[in-house]
Amino acid sequence: MGGFLYRPGTSAFTYSQFRDFVRNNVELFNYRDGANATVAVTRTSDVTQLRINGKVDxxxxxxxxxxxxxxxxxxxxxxxxxxxxxxxxxxxxxxxAALSHPIRSLIVSEISPEVVEASDYFRGVNRSALADSRVRLHVGDGRSLLTHESARYDAILSEPSNPWLAGIGDLYTREFFQIARSRLNPDGLFVQWMHTYLMTDDDLLMVLRTIASVFPNVDVWLLSRDVLIVAGERSIAPRFERAVERMKDRSVQQSLETALTPTLASVFSLHLLDDAGVRRLVGESGPINEDGFPLLEYSAPKGVFLGVRSQLLEEVDSRLKGDPDARSLLTQWSSYQGGLTSKDYESIFDYHRKLKSPFAGNVLKSWVGEYPRDKKPRGYLEEFAGIAERGGLPGRVKTIRDLLKASDG
Known part of the structure; x- marks a missing residue:
């Protein structure tokens, strides 16, 4: 799988050329052939990677x-x-990250013992998580564990591989989501990881619709190419005062800093849709992914071969329109604390700029508008004006200069 995905990004045209490219550019730390997958740990350009069947996971x-x-x-x-x-x-x-919070217990289910072995190479960033006494490791199928054990949880986090891989589809079906819902405490939350890369709009919409058919409340968070679908029995509205208290925990702060989201504002800036927005998006009818009709298992690979990327969520991003209905958690957070601080704006801008999100421009405009004497946003605008000027974009230069002049007034 990895060879198919990554060879086009190299100069290799034959198998031998691709093999030589990998040997010259990829450092191999660990390699295991397992019953469920081939697992490797590699390093390229100072980045350590976990590869499942060659694809970086x-x-x-x-x-x-x-x-x-x-x-x-x-x-x-x-x-x-x-x-x-x-x-x-x-x-x-x-x-x-979960263990940075004062939780009582955490069970992690991993079907591949080779992945468990490989995780040891990430001790520096996972904080030697498996050595924590609160953790119980289950090497086996997570869906089966949820089905046969009677334990209930305050949070169930589903982080499988991509749905276009064989055998993964049963972690994206209505029946799996129903099992997860049955194992949540009344106020609990279920989180499903999803992605927009190599994914069609129809398939992403089907996953959202399938989850929304099971849970009464569903929100969506957009993290560049990745998506977090948060679902629960009750309203997902946050308790801001408790979140503020939790941010005082240095362990939580450090973990969020490694995630490039060091403030609550930067975390909430990733919230895209509330339940009403999700249900408007998925509509009242449409395909559902089920065990008996595993549509995603067969349609998802098409996105890979077509090389497409879903832009569905970007097209409904109310953050780019000023969030007039105050649906986003960032807007609600700003209202709660009486506005965003300059530090809030900086943390939001830094994250979205690094990921080349169009939202970064909106943030910068609001930042210089709220804090016209702050040198940082003005410095960024001057930098962008220079880039636009060198790029032969006089219209953009004028827009930026006008914004700077307006903030002077």
């Missing part, structure tokens, strides 16, 4: 935000959570 660099926030989002929304389950170990970063 986790890193100690550009995947940190997704891996950490998979745990932080539900545990910040529900700070009283005590018992957590994670389906899929990966690098172990999500486990480590």
């Amino acid at each position: 986790a890193t100690d660099s550009y995947d940190m935000t997704t891996q950490a926030l998979l745990a932080h989002v539900p545990l910040m929304l529900r700070p009283d959570s005590k018992d957590v389950m994670i389906v899929g170990l990966g690098s172990g970063v999500s486990v480590g």
Whole structure:
């Protein structure tokens, strides 16, 4: 799988050329052939990577935000959570992030013992998570564990591999989501990882619709190419005062800093849709992914071969329109604390700029408008004006200069 995905990004045209490219550019730390997958740990360009069948599933660099926030989002929304389950170990970063909170127990289910072995190479970023006394490791199928054990959880986090891989589809069906819902405590949250890359709009919409057919409340968070779908029995509205208290925990702060989201504002800036927005998007009817009709198992690979990327969520991003209905948690957070601080704006801008999100421009405009004497946003605008000027974009230069002049007034 990895060879198919990554060869086009090299100069190799034959198998031998690709093999030589890998040998010259990839450092191999660990390699195991397992019953479920071939697992390897590699290093390229100072980034340690966990590869499943050749495809990178986790890193100690550009995947940190997704891996950490998979745990932080539900545990910040529900700070009283005590018992957590994670389906899929990966690098172990999500486990480590969850353990930064004062939870009582965490069970992590990983079907591949080779992945468990590989996670040891990520101790520096997962904080030696599996050595924590609160953790119970189950090497086996997570869906079966949820089905046959009677334990209930305050948070269930599902972090499988991509749905276009054979055997993964049963972690994206209505029946799996129903099992997860049955194992949640009344105020508990279920989080499903999803992605927009190599994914059609129809398939992403089907996953959202399938989850919404099971849970009464569903929110969506967009992390660049990754998506967190947060669902629960009750309203997912956060308890801001408790989240503020939790942010005082240095362990939580450090984990969020490694995720490039060091403030609550930067975390809430990733919230995209509330339940009403999700249900408007999915509509009242449409395909559902089921055990008996596993549509995603067969349609998802098409996105890979077509090389497409879903832009569905970007097209409904109310953050780019000023969020007039105050649906986003960032707007609600700003209202709660009486406006965003300059530090809030800086943390939001830094994250979205690094990921080349169009939202970064909106943030910068609001930042210089709220804090016209702050040198940092003005410095960024001057920098962008220079880039636009060198790029022969006089219209953009004028727009930026006009914004600077307006802030002077």
